[in-house]
Amino acid sequence: MPNRNSPLMKINVIHTLEGRIRVHVRGLKYLGGVKARIIEELIEIEGLLYVEFSTISGNLLVKYDPFQLLELDVISAIGIVLGQYSLMSLQLEREEKNTNIVSERRLQEESVSTFTKRLLITSSALIAFTLKGYHRRMNGGFRGIMSLPSLLSLGLSTSIFKSGIDSLKYNKKPNADTLTMSAILVAVLTGRSMSALMTILLSDVAEWMTAYTMERTREAISDMLNVDNQNVYRVLEDGSLEFVPIEDIKVDDVVSIQTGEKLQIDGTVIMGQAYIDQSAITGEYFPVSRSEKEMVFAGTVLKSGQIHVKVENIGDDTTVSRIVHLVEDASSKKAQIQTYADRFSAQLIPLNFALAGIVFLATRSITRALSMLIIDYSCGVRLSTATALSACIHNAARNGVLIKGGNYIEAIANSDSVVLDKTGTMTEGKPRIISMIPFGDSDEKKLLEYAAAAEEDSAHPLAHAILTELRVRNYHIPKHGLTDVVLGRGVQTSIDERVVRVGNKKFMLENKINLEVSKDLAETLDKRGESIIFVAEDEQLIGIFGVHDALKENMKKALNRLRYLGVDDIRLLTGDVAFQAEKVAVRMNMDDYEYELLPEDKAHTVLQMQGNGATVMMIGDGVNDAPALAYSDVGIAIGNTRTDIAIESADVTITNDDPLLIPSTVVLVRKTMRVIRENFISVIGINTVGIVLSALGFLPVFWSSVLHNSSTIIVVLNSGRLLLHSFDRRIQQ
Structure with a gap:
């Protein structure tokens, strides 16, 4: 039986008899929703008599007429039919791998200003309570809960308590907030409310830095897409114009756009004609003509003319906002290492509860047991990946490279093969x-x-x-x-x-x-x-x-630098004729080339390379390359002729038409993966020392909280180094 890392749609023969064959295809386990359709398509093939497969085992049984079909014919037929569902299977597998086993708070949904207010309140309270003598241990129980430090601790912990309880309620498992909630509650009940406040303060410092990184990422992407108008002209019923803030515009309003203005809405032209520069959204080199009944999009610029547009999307519903939100997808867009970190941290949470129980039974010391709840690996491990990946996406966006999710960062870092389109990708795109x-x-x-x-x-x-x-x-x-x-x-x-x-x-x-x-x-x-x-x-x-169409000046340098970074298979896939393909492949010193290909042919080559164990990075212009971009491990759209298909199909979009940004991106993402590994080591090392010292009674509850949260702050600061990474055109390891 093949291992779980074998190619999804690879057909492995289990056994054969005359007129009967059983095969294993790992991807079948994700295709239960289209099982009836697959069986129907196979049965329609002349000579196939019976088909059945199990989504549990991934085995497929076929009975056929040996006088009409050979065994190889049957295997080929299975491969052709299942090949149509390979992308569906791949997407479902990724979603399964990235499914959270516990629910966590989404820090990107909490604003930096919210954390700033919490920090000011908590730090001011700690100083005030310390001056009043609250730092000495207070009474526990009901009287302890009713003290000012305890009430403030519980009030500031509302979101933590909600998240911790929701995880127990809906996932039947504790999360990091469940652990923090328990530690705060025990601290308050035992008269250690100042320790609870310190836990909240240091936790908020780490989460403030994480939220700040994520907010800067959103701003960088918005800036990259060039959307900054604050006011628009609204057309009133009598035909007059009213200059109003964009916030006052509603769906079905009509706005007037004139030469030189940027669009802040998606909508349909109802009057006038204009040439619009859509390069920020589609990358299209020439301004396009737009007239009545045609769509226009936020983030584009009206180069000449005047139009009236009926508003269809505003605010978060516009094309630009949807692109910004792509990088915030916390489920199917997670990197495997981030998913591993989340699962690893979730599995360690019950360990903290167990350690707390064991230490209390062994020592009868509530102080030592409380330290076991305060010191945990989960928070630092979780933030060590999330912050590093967000900082990487921010740095890339600031330099004109839109990475749609953390999983693509890891895919770029692991890529060992590159496939390129020719026209508009390797060439200037200005023939x-x-x-x-x-x-x-x-x-x-x-x-x-x-x-x-x-x-x-x-x-x-x-x-x-x-x-x-x-x-x-x-x-x-x-x-x-x-x-x-x-x-x-x-x-x-x-x-x-x-x-x-x-x-x-x-x-x-x-x-x-x-x-x-x-x-x-x-x-x-x-x-x-x-x-x-x-x-x-x-x-x-x-x-x-x-x-x-001249070759891009820096393309040769970019490919040489990719080889220096360890990419050992570079191929050209083009719809152009053999002579043109050969000329480019030889000049660029490429390993192989294919010519006169249809879009589905390019996708087939990508799947074939992946079947041989390669991690494939596809670089194209997003027009005829959409299937290959979707099937590759990571698809990169670059070139003056990128279209809206590129935004949808590619995982990475380079808005600046400079191929040297590709190796620069590889350097950045590999540095990101190194930072994440450093964070893992730091969190596990520091917190292990803290747990040992606390269990032996050498570390008070207050300093346990300081040590644990300091480790979290350290990894967030380490991740923050990625914001300062020089994203230039030199190769820096």
């Missing part, structure tokens, strides 16, 4: 038309206008080259029908009831267009390093374009 050759009765004007009509709505870099040349020559796009995009092939539309196709050689051949007339010229352009775009009208080729 220019070098050659324009019409055939037959066509001329350059007709060739360019027909191609622009088909490419008008495309975000592909080659489309930008055609549209740019059209504008330079002051030609106009003719009226045309709807555009049909064939991914990895080309586009087509209709002009005067004639079909116009623009795309690569494979697209033309699939539509039975004779390319003989272009053969010699195409070979010549190929040798000059130009990408070939074919243009056909109905079944006749009317011309070709030769387009050149």
Whole structure:
């Protein structure tokens, strides 16, 4: 039986008989929700007679007709069907791994100002109570609870008590707050309310630093997406404009946006036309035209024109806010090391209760037993990962790299293989038309206008080259029908009831267009390093374009630095022709390359590499690379042609089109993992010493609290070093 770390969808044959085969596929345990559909799809295959599988064991039994199918045919058929569900299985596995076994307070939901007020109250109270002599042990029991220090301790612990009780109620297990709650309650009942206040104070210091780091992270992401307007013009019923704060705008209001203004809302244009720079959200290089009934998004800039927009999303519902919240997902976005820390700390909490009971039975000392409750590993271990990961995400965002969650930090750190797209990723993404050759009765004007009509709505870099040349020559796009995009092939539309196709050689051949007339010229352009775009009208080729897109200056340096950092497999996957792919692969000294690939072909290669044990980092522009970005261990979108698909599909988005930010990000995340390991050692070491000294009676309750919470503060400060990490273009280990 394969181990639990074997590839999810790998088919392992358990036993075979003639007409019968049983296999094990680990990913089947996550596919119970689509079990009936999988069985139905397999049964539809001719020759398969019976199919059944168990989501508990992950075993699949198939009976087949040996006169129609060979054993290898059956295994291949199973692989094809299950391959469609590989991404679903992968996502469900990640969610299961990251499921919290106890509930914890989400510190990012508590503001820094809240913790600041608590710190001021607690520290002021400690000073005042000490001056009044409350630092000496007071009476316990009911009289102890009614003292001012005790009442303040209980009042400040409301959120801790709620979290601790909720964990017992809903998870049936104690969490770190349950332990802290118990320690505070015992301290108050035994007249040690000053120790309880000190526990709360030091705990709040650590949590304030954590909340501060998370708040700075949100601010950095918001700044990166460039949203800072505070007021907008609201259109009143009589058509007049009212200048109001953004907070006063509601859904279904109409706002007026003019040249140079940033949008603060998502909505639909109801009047006017404008060119909008969407690069902050989609990364699209050219401003896009927006008119009536088309959507516009917060965080974009109106470059020219004026529009009235009906508000659909405001505040936290806007596209920008949703992107900001992506990094705060505390379940499926957790790093495995963070999940491990949470589980490890949760498992140690019962140990503290057990130690407290054992120490009390052995010594009859409530003081020593209380120290066992105050000194725990869980708080420091939990914050040691959460703060470090948040600080890493903040530093990256401040430098134009959006990392959507802690799990991607760990994936980047562990990556040993890199897969890259070519156009718009390794190249500048600003291709220019070098050659324009019409055939037959066509001329350059007709060739360019027909191609622009088909490419008008495309975000592909080659489309930008055609549209740019059209504008330079002051030609106009003719009226045309709807555009049909064939991914990895080309586009087509209709002009005067004639079909116009623009795309690569494979697209033309699939539509039975004779390319003989272009053969010699195409070979010549190929040798000059130009990408070939074919243009056909109905079944006749009317011309070709030769387009050149220069390689990014820093891409070679970036790949060299990735190799220095231990990445030993770098591959090129492109939809371009063999000659272009080979030229780039050789120049960049890549380990392998594949060409003329469809988006699903790229995803298949990524899955194949993962099946061989590789941890794959996919770097693409998010247009044709969306499936591969989703399937990879970590997908990075970079390039001037990134689209909104990149924001959704990629795990990391680089807004600054500089490939040297990729190795810089790798250096940062590896440093983050080192900091987390240092934090683990510090928390476990310091608290173990504290537990031993407390059990032996050498450490009073007050100093037990100081020691324990100091260890938590130390790891948070250590994590804070990541905020100061120099995110420059040099390799720093």
